[in-house]
Amino acid sequence: MSNIGIDLGTTNSLVAVVMGGRARCLLDDDGRAILPSAVRYTAEGPVVGYAALDDAAGHAATTLTSVKRFMGRSMDEARSEAAQLHYELAPPDDASEEKVVRMAVGERLVTPIEVSAEILKALKERAEECLLGGVGGAVITVPAYFDDAQRQATRDAGRLAGLNVLRLLNEPTAAAIAYGLQERSQGTFAIYDLGGGTFDISILRLEDGVFQVLSTAGDTHLGGDDFDRLIAERLLNEAGVVGARGGALRGAMEAAESAKRALTDAESTEVVAQLGEVSATFTLSRDTLNTLIRPLVDRTLTACQQALSDAQLTAAQIDGVVLVGGSTRVPLVRQVVEAFFGRVPFSDIDPDQVVAVGAAMQADILSGESELSEDVLLMDVVPLSLGLETMGGVVEKLIWRCSPIPSSASQTFTTHVDGQTAVSIHVVQGEREMARDNRSLARFKLGGIPPMPAGLPRVEVQFLVDANGILTVTATEQYTGKQSNIEIVPSYGLTDEQIEEMLESSIDAAETDVDERLLVEAKVEAEQILRAVEKALSSDADMVQEDELGSIQAVVAELKSAIDAQERKKVNDLSKKLDEVTAPFAQRRIERDLQLALRGQSALEVADRLDRSNV
Amino acid sequence: MICWKCHERLSSLRCASCGALVPPPAQPELFGALGLDRRYHVEAEAIDGAWRRRSKDTHPDRFAASSAVERRMALQWTATLNEARRVLRDPVARAWYLATGKPHPAESGGPKLSPEFLEEIFELRMAADDEPDAVRDTAAKLRARLDADLEDLFSRWERGEGDLSPVPERLSRLKYVDNLLRELPA
Ligand SMILES: [Zn+2]
Numbered sequence: 058m059s060n061i062g063i064d065l066g067t068t069n070s071l072v073a074v075v076m077g078g079r080a081r082c083l084l085d086d087d088g089r090a091i092l093p094s095a096v097r098y099t100a101e102g103p104v105v106g107y108a109a110l111d112d113a114a115g116h117a118a119t120t121l122t123s124v125k126r127f128m129g130r131s132m133d134e135a136r137s138e139a140a141q142l143h144y145e146l147a148p149p150d151d152a153s154e155e156k157v158v159r160m161a162v163g164e165r166l167v168t169p170i171e172v173s174a175e176i177l178k179a180l181k182e183r184a185e186e187c188l189l190g191g192v193g194g195a196v197i198t199v200p201a202y203f204d205d206a207q208r209q210a211t212r213d214a215g216r217l218a219g220l221n222v223l224r225l226l227n228e229p230t231a232a233a234i235a236y237g238l239q240e241r242s243q244g245t246f247a248i249y250d251l252g253g254g255t256f257d258i259s260i261l262r263l264e265d266g267v268f269q270v271l272s273t274a275g276d277t278h279l280g281g282d283d284f285d286r287l288i289a290e291r292l293l294n295e296a297g298v299v300g301a302r303g304g305a306l307r308g309a310m311e312a313a314e315s316a317k318r319a320l321t322d323a324e325s326t327e328v329v330a331q332l333g334e335v336s337a338t339f340t341l342s343r344d345t346l347n348t349l350i351r352p353l354v355d356r357t358l359t360a361c362q363q364a365l366s367d368a369q370l371t372a373a374q375i376d377g378v379v380l381v382g383g384s385t386r387v388p389l390v391r392q393v394v395e396a397f398f399g400r401v402p403f404s405d406i407d408p409d410q411v412v413a414v415g416a417a418m419q420a421d422i423l424s425g426e427s428e429l430s431e432d433v434l435l436m437d438v439v440p441l442s443l444g445l446e447t448m449g450g451v452v453e454k455l456i457w458r459c460s461p462i463p464s465s466a467s468q469t470f471t472t473h474v475d476g477q478t479a480v481s482i483h484v485v486q487g488e489r490e491m492a493r494d495n496r497s498l499a500r501f502k503l504g505g506i507p508p509m510p511a512g513l514p515r516v517e518v519q520f521l522v523d524a525n526g527i528l529t530v531t532a533t534e535q536y537t538g539k540q541s542n543i544e545i546v547p548s549y550g551l552t553d554e555q556i557e558e559m560l561e562s563s564i565d566a567a568e569t570d571v572d573e574r575l576l577v578e579a580k581v582e583a584e585q586i587l588r589a590v591e592k593a594l595s596s597d598a599d600m601v602q603e604d605e606l607g608s609i610q611a612v613v614a615e616l617k618s619a620i621d622a623q624e625r626k627k628v629n630d631l632s633k634k635l636d637e638v639t640a641p642f643a644q645r646r647i648e649r650d651l652q653l654a655l656r657g658q659s660a661l662e663v664a665d666r667l668d669r670s671n672v
Numbered sequence: 673m674i675c676w677k678c679h680e681r682l683s684s685l686r687c688a689s690c691g692a693l694v695p696p697p698a699q700p701e702l703f704g705a706l707g708l709d710r711r712y713h714v715e716a717e718a719i720d721g722a723w724r725r726r727s728k729d730t731h732p733d734r735f736a737a738s739s740a741v742e743r744r745m746a747l748q749w750t751a752t753l754n755e756a757r758r759v760l761r762d763p764v765a766r767a768w769y770l771a772t773g774k775p776h777p778a779e780s781g782g783p784k785l786s787p788e789f790l791e792e793i794f795e796l797r798m799a800a801d802d803e804p805d806a807v808r809d810t811a812a813k814l815r816a817r818l819d820a821d822l823e824d825l826f827s828r829w830e831r832g833e834g835d836l837s838p839v840p841e842r843l844s845r846l847k848y849v850d851n852l853l854r855e856l857p858a
Contacts, residue, residue, distance in 0.1 A: 223736050265724045423736035434728050460758065463732065465751035523747055524732040564693070577740050584741070592698065620741075 058193035062416025068253035072180040073417035077122035080417040080430045082169040095122045098162040104177040127158045127169040129206030144258035174659035176217035179453040192303040194223035196420040225525040229259035231415030239433035254280040260368040266433045272359040281384030288313035347389045378402040446483035446492035467519040476508040503532045576625040583632045686729040696748040702756035712826035723757040771839035783841045
């Protein structure tokens with residue numbers, strides 16, 4: 058089994074693998090590494106890649122491109138984006154559907170996750186053909202600025218494609234690994250990524266084999282396609298074509314792209330453009346091209362400056378620059394980048410392939426049997442701050458932007474009304490002061506709080522961001538010491554049930570995937586209950602009756618062995634049973650605390666004491 | 673310490689013979705998590721070095737092929753190390769942590785400050801618009817005195833003399849002075 062690395066791009070996607078100690082991209086039957094990120098839905102099923110782009114104009118309504126722009130976005134966020142593409146967004150049937158973008162292709166509706174899964178499946182199949190031992194796990198790259206929802210959506214797409222997603226890796230970090238920058242003892246690097254439709258700049262710091270993303274900036278609507286558009290406009294101008302549409306516009310764009318390519322090596326080129334009925338010949342010099350695109354290239358430098366100031370660095374402090382993305386082949390781009398950073402950028406690796414190559418290297422290292430250096434660690438950071446909405450709609454940040462991940466934080470809440478039994482919690486991501494100006498990640502209600510005077514319950518909300526940048530929120534009611542009925546309703550993307558339905562209805566997805574995930578979830582929950590019970594037993598041993606202790610310990614032991622034996626149903630049943638047998642003990646703890654409160658101590662003192670007993 | 677999985681003797685967080693990780697403590701002591709002594713006087717480089725060394729042992733990437741339980745332990749450990757680095761690198765948070773076990777004052781606002789001190793700050797604030805330079809001067813002197821005071825408390829504590837009980841009060845004052853300095857017109 059070999060682990061694979063996947064660059065799931067906006068315009069193009071690639072898959073790579075380490076063979077014989079070297080990473081290489083896997084090719085299709087025609088010898089091409091690139092798989093265009095395009096899916097056409099036909100009566101016979103989805104068609105992916107170059108085949109989907111053939112005569113895309115004739116099938117505009119059923120050919121989906123650039124879906125990466127919609128990953129993890131709500132309908133509302135997607136509308137302005139869709140206006141620039143040729144998409145038909147399906148109008149939501151009800152408010153709950155407003156959360157997820159759905160695209161109408163012919164008779165059916167598809168989500169960006171499903172479309173991305175088709176692209177991933179095609180890459181997986183390519184890998185299966187090439188790798189005799191089969192495909193193990195996969196590392197999938199994401200832009201460094203992708204928020205929680207976008208990362209979750211990417212991971213879900215991988216799951217839907219039947220991939221075992223080992224890790225989501227930031228694209229710039231992947232590019233740095235591809236160049237072996239981790240083998241230096243230290244340094245600060247700029248990763249300049251200019252693709253077809255997006256531009257990203259990231260500053261990475263390496264020290265003692267640990268990589269950290271210091272800052273990122275960019276422009277989500279700037280890329281090589283914009284260069285083509287400017288050249289095409291000029292061609293049409295010269296030909297005297299006004300208001301070109303359809304065939305004429307497409308012909309001009311095609312001619313523009315081939316002129317741009319030719320000018321990578323030549324000083325001047327002649328292209329023939331088929332502008333609808335007429336064909337015209339143009340001469341374009343590199344100087345003219347440079348004048349045309351200069352303002353766009355300068356815009357990338359503004360973002361570079363922003364990323365440098367965010368990292369509190371100057372261009373002179375950068376030890377190396379890596380070029381990523383096909384558009385960095387344009388000579389002016391290289392010149393401008395070189396002048397800005399005052400050094401020749403690295404460009405030995407094909408800029409289209411560099412991210413996939415790095416992902417494959419990381420995938421190989423994760424296998425634990427790598428020939429590559431294992432001494433490097435990729436410590437990514439949270440792209441945007443994570444916080445909770447507090448009184449008056451103000452955000453209280455729990456995890457700050459650019460904190461290294463994994464990262465955890467917690468916050469204690471209480472009730473405002475006597476006898477209140479539930480607390481609403483709103484999780485947001487972003488840098489703005491007010492919750493409504495940030496991205497809403499999840500709303501949930503912590504119920505089952507025992508009725509107590511206001512201010513007495515202590516509900517601890519814990520944030521845990523994993524190495525992929527994905528957030529898990531748990532809440533614990535401190536009196537009972539157990540996780541009360543937390544109901545998490547994600548306010549974006551797909552619910553777990555929806556993903557599960559998709560997985561079940563997908564023929565390709567092995568049933569074991571679902572089983573395994575359910576088992577993991579059951580085990581995680583059981584472990585949380587076990588921890589809480591053990592904590593309560595050690596802090597309040599005097600409050601347990603002897604026969605009670607015996608039955609609690611028996612269930613604890615049974616549950617632990619069920620976890621070890623990986624028996625999902627048993628784990629679930631025993632978790633419930635443990636809850637039941639500890640209920641009287643939990644009740645006594647609550648009563649004791651309430652009595653303390655009534656004995657004239659203020660709620661605050663009781664809370665303080667509880668705090669200490671939990672330290 | 674003995675490895676929970678293979679019972680070999682441990683020399684770091686990760687067992688050299690079987691690769692298992694020491695289970696993460698539920699309520700970790702942040703200096704201990706990084707393997708550092710509980711001291712106020714610690715260089716940022718020493719914290720970063722300890723953080724990198726330990727992260728390499730605990731990072732979830734090292735456990736991609738391990739069981740779910742071990743992956744979760746790796747996640748918790750690394751999150752703890754990141755928290756420890758963040759708190760201990762900040763001298764004020766580090767001082768709070770050593771004195772109170774929390775990296776910031778309690779929600780109820782921390783220790784009570786003397787009316788004289790609050791009066792002094794109030795007067796300085798009032799004068800800030802008219803004579804910012806003089807106020808800045810006075811505030812800077814106040815800050816230097818508090819710094820020296822804290823320095824003295826921690827130095828003695830590190831030699832085993834005295835305790836840290838006066839620290840929260842000094843830190844609360846420091847916050848007032850810092851807020852004042854920050855709000856002064858440039
Ligand atoms: Zn061991």
